[in-house]
Amino acid sequence: MRLFKKKSTEILEGDLTPMIDMTFQLIAFFMLLINFSEVDRAEEILLPSSALAVPPVVRPDYQIILNLEPSGEVVFEGLKNDIDLLNPLLSRQVDAAAREGIRDPADIAVIIRSHKDTPTGIVQELIAKCQESELQSFSLRVKDRINP
């Protein structure tokens, strides 16, 4: 009498195709939404909100993003700077824009991302400092509020 059945030694393989399809779709989704420009944003800055701000449709040919903290320090390219010491940085940006073909500093867009509690006088000081480098086009960035 045989007590044990002879077991099959074949390896059972499930169909992995749907799982791989799904995984690739997930990767594609996250790749499209990922934002690598985090260096332009300072997460600790809370922007004021408004339903009337115009979302930027076209990216300017050249832009300078200045994050302004309530203390008056400017976070630019991930580094904190005093407003009074900003001129060399701005001049370098104007030169860099000129190398890219933007000769007139008035065509450079300066985007100011200021904390909502920053005294407005400091924002004006920052604008005045930018004007010393002949920058004229400013955008005050705010959080888009859908429901006012």
Added chain:
Amino acid sequence: MQMSISDPEEIKINMTAMIDIVFQLLVFFIMTFKVVAMEGDFNIKMPLASESADSLDEELPDLITVRLDAGENGNISSITVDDSEILREATMFSDLTSIVEERLAAEGDPEQAAETEVEFDIDYNLKYSFTVKAIAAVSGKVLPDGEGIKTLIKKVKFKDIGNGL
């Protein structure tokens, strides 16, 4: 003569390595993913003083001056329009919108109304959020049905603070 026919064996590719990499990529993208709130801009034109002097011969657009005064802790205390109308109530921002709307309607010519500028004179200590509220109040208003925005002023500037800070 009999030809030998080879068995059509199924060729199996080892997928394990690829699936490992794909999962690692997926984990990387999930970990670095951040939901970012939508942002918008208020554009401000601040021409240099020398250019402003050059354009003195040109016909100046209508100008509305708005003074924002700060109270305690940098909160807003009053809004003064053209040194005459002083707004102090809680509805000061919607009142400001109404005044600007009336001024533009009084212009008659829509093209000329579109050229109207608002110049803000703001207390140094006023919190930036109130400045943005005031800029939004003159820029337009959300229509009562909530499905549209009526644009009012397109040209906004700050009073020149010069270098005397």
